[in-house]
Amino acid sequence: MKAGLLFLALVGTVLCDPKVYFNEEFKDESYTDNWVESTKKGAEQGKFVWSAGKFYGDADKDKGIQTSQDARFYGLSAKFDKFSNEGKSLVVQFTVKHEQNIDCGGGYVKVFSSDLDQENMHGDSPYLIMFGPDICGPGTKKVHVIFNYKGKNLLIKKDIRCKDDVYTHLYTLVVNSDNTYVVKIDNEKVESGDLESDWDFLPPKKIKDPEAKKPEDWDDRENIDDPEDTKPEDYDKPEHIPDPEAKKPDDWDDEMDGEWEPPMIDNPEYKGEWKPKQIPNPKYKGKWVHPEIDNPEYSSDDSLYKYDDIGALGFDLWQVKSGTIFDNVLITDDEKYAEKYGTDTWGETKDPEKKMKEAQDEEESKKREEEEKKRKEEEDAKKDDDDEEEDKEEEEDEKEPDHDEL
Template structure:
């Protein structure tokens, strides 16, 4: 049997008990929704990616550690994992696209990524993996204390473009929803747990097309451009006699010393002190410049290299939904995968799942108490065991030293005869 890895990663798929109401979704078109109920295995194909290297994982149904609902179940794997489901092909042209899923990181992930991918064209599902082309990728990437990134990567004309913004993902051990909304006007929103975390436009937040505006680097500030916000008051006049005011004056409070001798000390003169009337060199007061035009900036002009694509937001027709994971150590729970055109329905899913949010938190906190108590118990046991070993070493050392001293004493005594102690 091949040796097992030291750390086994867990990737779990929950079976929720919450029954969603489809009343509000009557106007929504749901392209794909997976809550991993009975029969989910028939919809998904496990990939052989990394299997030849001994790094591929396999799902198995198992209970989660601190479920908000006691009936939640899951499946696990380690190292690398890839699984995909084929769906009826659709296009997001002229419609809003919503991709959403929930994930819970039950272990302290040292380094790993947990992604959802939308795939286009033909995909050999048995070979689906990290190098398989995709149209959209969404998911957290965690590595140490520095990397806590939420990836949003779009494919355009065969090339992948990551979002330029630094989006942060959640890193605690509770369930979190990640939602990406892409609209026909090429605007987008990123939501975490149903709340907007960021938004913007594909034109500015991905380096897909050249910027429609560029700085006119050859532009020069006009000669008549006045960028002085304040100027000296031209109507202010210097007071008469201002320049004759001395910096220092004789101290009017000074008195000649009683023992002052003019023959020896010379004529007594009072010392000088700063003149309170002296205000320094005269300057006109500052006033607002009536001709101020603001700080001059290099103007933006139309970029001659920019060519608009009105279908910038349109992905290649989607045919598959894939889960791709890599982990050094840790565990992840996937659930509530949703692909639709209605952000309101996606929000409803979040709200209904989070109806069990408090029980999940309570279960997690109780599990943390048990874990910390066990850690303290193990630490105390280790301290006691260490103290016991130390006492045993000290005991052995004392007896060893005593035996050694006794042997030296006997050898020393054998070196003397009775005559050595005779006194005449």
């Protein structure tokens, strides 16, 4: 290869290298040097512990931070060199495992600006992006994708269902510089679109013309009563009539019981309420549609995706039942790199993790069966002992002489 071509190839390689802004795999307990715990909630603040949990694919690689106390707030954050995602993609990715079979609690991350007050981080701390699963009962099992725009937190208008089993899952959010986005779970796309359509960043482009009103002579009745239709003379039959087969009881006393009246029954000749038949309305003009005009308050924004100061990531959660493990946190500008990183981390251990859990479940099932078998055997043995004792007592009673014989 000629020197010029080699130089261009090397330059191209450098320019294509992904930028990793933040990466945390919690490989050892020194992770605490980079993370700051919030103390805002005082005694209600829960503790993260370093653990791979009760089942895993690799005892070392699968260690992450795990919520350890029930009914607690959790707050933990880390800062990194601040950057802007202007003109490039922003990818936020992490793994989460609800091995406790979570009933109500968050499993999401928040991305903050560099001025985050880490020790006082709490639910009302301003953030840029909130992303990840949230579960509470059977009704809430969603993936949150919330963006802060001009001081307001905007929720996605689509419903993205999260995973609700006990295994580790990979969550990825890609925000592109063309104002599009992708949400992935386990490296598979589950939702995508454009920011302006799926969030209320901007006022609507069109609004109903406030000056327009439906004309008074506008007839939007598709069908009308037939003016030629008349009710048949024999149509007016009562809905209920006295039972013709009913007879006054022999013991009925008019003075004591009042005047006897036969019970009412459904009238077999009753035809219901009469209504004239419908015919097409000759004056029908169709459904009136309110005309729209350009919204004077609308202004396009090509930079919906952009944040000028991205400098921290945190876990700000509430959990009723603890046990969630977070790991493999990544912020980069390259979707393909994030996908490969997910394959090399979560992808390598997900199957062994499931295999270990299934083996544990099988062992637990066998243990329960053995305990049940042992319990039944003990009950049967006790019943046999009771029956034997009862037989002995009956034999003793038979041996004792009758008082009449003495």
